[in-house]
Amino acid sequence: MSGRELVVLGTASQVPTRTRNHNGYLLRWDSTGILFDPGEGTQRQLTHAGVPASAVDVICITHAHGDHCLGLPGVVQRRVLDGARTPVHLYYPAAASTMVDALLVASGPAAASVVRHPVEGGGLVHDAGTWRLSCAELDHRVPALGWRVDEPDGRRVLPERAAALGVRGPAVGALLAAGSLEVEGRRVTVDEVTVPRPGQSFALVMDTRPCPGAVEVARGATVLVCESTFLEADAELAQAYAHCTAAQAAGIARDAGAEQLLLTHFSQRYGDDVEGFAEEARPVFGRVQALRDLERMTFPRRR
Incomplete structure (x- = not known):
């Protein structure tokens, strides 16, 4: 792989719809493939996107809810079937270890290809030289992490x-x-x-209420993918279930000084027309788009 793009594999929340799969976001970062939150059906979505599972080098899980991780066994097995010859590095909240261990048992012998990295708290977790992986704690009903990929300044x-x-x-x-x-x-x-040439960055903020960790992980991001499960009309539900509205996601992007906001993780209660999420967010943060399954978002040219 080469270049930088986001391949959107799923944009649903707890319940998938006819047109939206459970979560899955493949970041193609030069020669590295980083898969975030492989929800149920992710390996099939990779097939629809024309991306072999062997292109996945790193997997990051935000938290141990099924719509963000139940696709892990299939992806791990499929990597081996697709001819992957290197291990896959798996990063996840340490508190999710019980769930992750069970999912890897379900992966069978392919689990031997996984290098586990349980993460406590936030901060830098990996430095590959040409890119760095870091995280911050979010505010959800279970321990959750927001993830960030940075290119060093040059x-x-x-x-x-x-x-x-x-x-x-x-x-x-x-x-x-x-x-x-x-x-x-x-x-x-x-x-x-x-x-000076500032490095590019990518941030992913899933299930959370607005919180300092969400702003921290999104600070100055070239591209921010943020959950927007609810619209403002259902703000009380968002608070009760520890999620964001579209307007709140836009507030995170604004406060973080992000360059571009991509909304996702839409509740099934709103059907399959997601443009209303972007419309609600634009008065707060103008550079916003509501994602759809199997879209490919190319990173902007470096400044």
Whole structure:
């Protein structure tokens, strides 16, 4: 795989509908595939999306409710059937270990391909160099984590400035690697021929009331996927069941300074027309879209 995109595998909440599967979000991050919340039916949705399960390198589970994890055994088994030759790394709240252990038992021998990473609390959980995985605690009826993927900040070369200082061709790479380079009797530094390039980031906030952890994990995210189970007319239900309304999800995006908000996890009570969620969110946060199953969302070009 190459490039960066989000493959939407399911957008339902507790009960799937005729057009919306249980949760599932595959983040294609350069050469790494990160699957978030494989709900029931995820391996079938991967087939519909044209993505082999062997493309999944990392799985992150937000919490131990079935619509977010019952598809785990099928995905684990399917990876092996699809020819995966490397282990899959599985991250989940430590409090969900009993559920995860049972699901992996159901995976049979394929469970041997899983490296388990139970997570206590929030913070950085993995640093792959070119990307980092971190999380924050959310406010749900069971322990839940919001997940975040970050690209480290870098620098962008300004070709005209580099050429004016005599840095061309292979010398550009040498300068970036060394930090400075002797050119025609003058030492040229990286700072003279580059400008900062902020890294991109992706955040996923599932079942939660609005809370500091949700804002923390979404801070400045290039793309934020956030649950919006209810509309404001049912705000009391959202509070009682520890979920967000569309307007509250927009408030999280606004307070976090996210760049783009993608709404999901819609209650079956509203049927299959989800545009009303985006309409409710726009007055609070304008750059919003309601997701639909099997959509593919390409990341914006780097600034």
